[in-house]
Amino acid sequence: xxxxxxAMTHESRGAEVKRxxxxxGRVLLVVAGSIAVLLILRISFAFSRWAGYLVIGLIMxxxxxxxxxxxMGLPGLLVLGVFNSLIGLITxxxxxxxxxxxxxxxxxxxxAFYTVGYIVFDYYDAAHFSAVDRIALLVYLFxxxxxxxxxxxxxxxxxxxxxxxxxxxxxxLGVSFAIHRMRRxxxxxxxxxxxxxxxxxxxxxxxxxxxxxxxxxxxxxxxITEQWESNNGTVKIRVTSYxxxxxxFVPGMYYVFESAPVRMNNWHKITVIRQDDPMPIPRxxxxxxxxxxxxxxxQYDLAVTINGGEEWSTWxxxxxxxxxxxxPMAIKNVEIRGDGHGRITLVPFHEGQSLQYLxxxxxxxxRRRVVPASPTAAPNxxxxxxx
Numbered sequence: 001x002x003x004x005x006x007a008m009t010h011e012s013r014g015a016e017v018k019r020x021x022x023x024x025g026r027v028l029l030v031v032a033g034s035i036a037v038l039l040i041l042r043i044s045f046a047f048s049r050w051a052g053y054l055v056i057g058l059i060m061x062x063x064x065x066x067x068x069x070x071x072m073g074l075p076g077l078l079v080l081g082v083f084n085s086l087i088g089l090i091t092x093x094x095x096x097x098x099x100x101x102x103x104x105x106x107x108x109x110x111x112a113f114y115t116v117g118y119i120v121f122d123y124y125d126a127a128h129f130s131a132v133d134r135i136a137l138l139v140y141l142f143x144x145x146x147x148x149x150x151x152x153x154x155x156x157x158x159x160x161x162x163x164x165x166x167x168x169x170x171x172x173l174g175v176s177f178a179i180h181r182m183r184r185x186x187x188x189x190x191x192x193x194x195x196x197x198x199x200x201x202x203x204x205x206x207x208x209x210x211x212x213x214x215x216x217x218x219x220x221x222x223x224i225t226e227q228w229e230s231n232n233g234t235v236k237i238r239v240t241s242y243x244x245x246x247x248x249f250v251p252g253m254y255y256v257f258e259s260a261p262v263r264m265n266n267w268h269k270i271t272v273i274r275q276d277d278p279m280p281i282p283r284x285x286x287x288x289x290x291x292x293x294x295x296x297x298x299q300y301d302l303a304v305t306i307n308g309g310e311e312w313s314t315w316x317x318x319x320x321x322x323x324x325x326x327x328p329m330a331i332k333n334v335e336i337r338g339d340g341h342g343r344i345t346l347v348p349f350h351e352g353q354s355l356q357y358l359x360x361x362x363x364x365x366x367r368r369r370v371v372p373a374s375p376t377a378a379p380n381x382x383x384x385x386x387x
Contacts, residue, residue, distance in 0.1 A: 002035065010016055011290065017313055017316050019358060020096045025256060039058070040055055052198075054358060060138055060142075063134075063137070063138060063141065064135075064138060065138075066289035067129060067133075067134050068129040071121060071124060071129060071137065071212065072121075072124075074117075074121045075117075075118050075121050075122040078114050078118040078121065079118060080115045080116075081114035081117075082102055082111060084110075084114055084313045085110040085114055086107075086110035086111060087109075087112060088102045088106075088110070089104060089108060092104065093199070094250035101378075103158060105158040105316075106158050106162070107168050109158055109162070109163065109167075112166075112170070112235075113144070113166045113169060114169045116173055117140060117169075117173060119175075120176070120177045121137075123177065123180070123181075124180065127329050130179075132175075132176050132179050132180075133176050133180060134174045135172075135176075136173050136175065136176030136321060137176075139168065139172040140169040140172055140173055141170060142169075143166060143168050143169030143172075144164050144169060144376050145163045147161065147165050147166075149156075152271055157284050161207070163303045171289065177362060204287045209377075210286075212360065213314065219244070220241055220245070220254040220272070221243045221244060221254075222241045222242070222385045223241060223243045224240055224241070225241045225242065225243050225253070225278070226240070226280065226281050227239070227241070227281075228283055229289075230283045230286055232253035232288035232290075232291060232294065233262060233291060234261070234262055234291045234292060234308045234309070235260070235262060235288075235294060235305070235307075235309035236255075236259060236260050236261070236262050237257070237258070237259050237286050237288075237294065237296065237309075238258045238259070238260070238267065239255060239256070239257055239258075239281045239286065240253040240255070240256045240258070241253050241255050241256075241278075241280075241281055242253065242256065243278075243306050244274070244371065251276055251278070252275055252276045252277070252278065253274070253275045253277075253278040254270070254272060254273070254274050254275075254278065255273045255274075255275065255281065255298065256267070256269065256272050257270040257271050257272070257273070257286075257296060257303065258270060258319075259305070259309040259312070260292075260309070261308070261309065270296070270303050270312045270313055270314075271301055271303055271312075273299055273300075273301055274328065275298075275299060285297050285298055285334075287334075289336065289337060289338045290338040291304070292306055292307055292308045293305070293336070293338050293363070294309065295336050295363070295364070297331050297333075297334045298331070299330055299331065300316055300317040300318050300330055300331065301314060301315070301316055301317075301331070302314065302315045302316075302331060302334060303315075303334065303362055304363045304364050306340075313363070313364070313365060315364055315367075317329060317330065317346065327350070327353075328348070328349045328350075329346040329347060329348045329356060330346065330347055330349070331344065331345070331346060331347075332345045332346060332347040332355065333345040334358070334364075335382055336363060336364065338359070339348045340361055340363045340382060341359075341360070341361050341368075342359070342360050342361050342363070343357055343359050343360070344357070344358040344359075344360065344364065344367060345357055346358065353364070355368065356369065357370050358370070359373075385386075
């Protein structure tokens with residue numbers, strides 16, 4: 001009897017080791033697959049947008065068809081997400097990029113997102129992984145990676161797009177979790193109630209999505225809060241501020257910059273700039289240095305015309321500054337002369353960093369960084385009155 005008990009103990013330990021090895025293998029498979037998917041998406045979107053969409057469709061199809069084989073390893077990956085979110089919540093910086101600041105709200109939202117995913121996927125039974133569970137998995141994974149492609153410079157703070165994406169992912173898992181539990185408790189006698197619940201859940205989810213898109217998605221409203229116009233005798237420049245509708249927390253403001261010949265009213269849009277914090281129209285940032293040369297700047301954007309408003313060239317700090325996310329900056333001041341020479345002053349977001357200066361000789365089309373001999377004084381040779 002003692003020999004039999006010892007043999008059974010060895011067999012049970014062997015089975016536990018095998019289960020642990022299989023679980024670790026699934027986790028490694030999920031990690032490797034996630035890295036491969038991100039690389040493929042990056043390459044495909046770099047090639048063309050439609051190629052990226054096609055690859056997303058193919059990847060979603062493969063995930064749907066093979067989910068039951070690897071979904072049990074997904075909690076192991078989500079644990080890393082929970083751990084990284086806790087680090088971000090404590091340090092206010094990205095765990096893998098100490099130079100990237102993250103807000104407490106963003107880290108807390110990620111913590112909730114990964115925790116919900118871990119609880120739900122750890123509860124799932126791969127042997128009874130239904131179509132509803134697979135669809136919820138697709139929605140969750142899509143909501144996980146979508147902010148990385150849409151948030152841009154705002155990745156690290158809670159924006160409406162990020163909050164909405166995370167909420168959809170958690171709601172999808174919540175609906176799937178409830179259906180999965182009901183199906184597990186009553187596989188034979190709950191078919192009618194299951195169908196009713198599916199219908200109710202689908203209607204509720206569609207209603208929530210529609211209502212959220214209308215009420216929560218930020219957009220430019222129709223309410224004009226301020227309008228200002230200036231002209232130099234050749235071109236008129238008009239700035240109109242609109243209150244933002246939707247969004248979370250404090251609504252922002254949209255500023256529409258337009259131009260038209262001085263004796264005509266056929267206005268042409270120059271650019272639209274969204275500001276998180278509402279502020280009066282920055283009139284001092286619309287400047288004309290001759291009859292034909294005017295420029296304007298605000299936050300991240302600079303626009304210049306050299307032909308009296310017929311054409312405007314624009315420059316965006318975020319899109320056209322290498323490695324901007326590691327060293328985010330905004331436009332502090334611009335001085336451009338009528339001959340095209342000028343200087344752009346950039347102010348960094350991180351404390352302790354110095355201002356950066358970009359000089360131009362062609363009205364801002366090309367820029368080169370300069371380092372003044374005295375950064376504290378940093379005189380601008382292109383200020384008015386200096387030649």
